[in-house]
Amino acid sequence: MHLGQEAWGRVVARLLRELPETVRVPPDLIEKAKVLDNFYIPTRYPNSHPEGSPHDHYGPLQSEEAIRYAREIVDFVRAQMAGSRDG
Numbered sequence: 455m456h457l458g459q460e461a462w463g464r465v466v467a468r469l470l471r472e473l474p475e476t477v478r479v480p481p482d483l484i485e486k487a488k489v490l491d492n493f494y495i496p497t498r499y500p501n502s503h504p505e506g507s508p509h510d511h512y513g514p515l516q517s518e519e520a521i522r523y524a525r526e527i528v529d530f531v532r533a534q535m536a537g538s539r540d541g
Contacts (some may be wrong), residue, residue, distance in 0.1 A: 486523040
C-alpha cells in the first residue's frame, strides 16, 4: 500500500512476489514467507491434522523459526518503506 498498490490476502509469499519490479525481494525471503504461510491454517484449527491438536505438532523449534522469519520480512518491509520516502 505504501508503494501505491492494493494488498489483499494473507499469503505473505504472494504479497512479496507482487511488489513492484523496482523492489528486489531476495528469493530466500520468499522461501521464508512460504514457511510462514504454511503455519497459517494448521496452527489455528484443531482439525487440520489427522490426529492431535496444533500444540501436539508445533513447539519451540517451529515458533522460533517463524518469529525469526517474520522479523526478517518485517525488517525488509521497513527498509523498503524508509528507502522510498523520498520517492
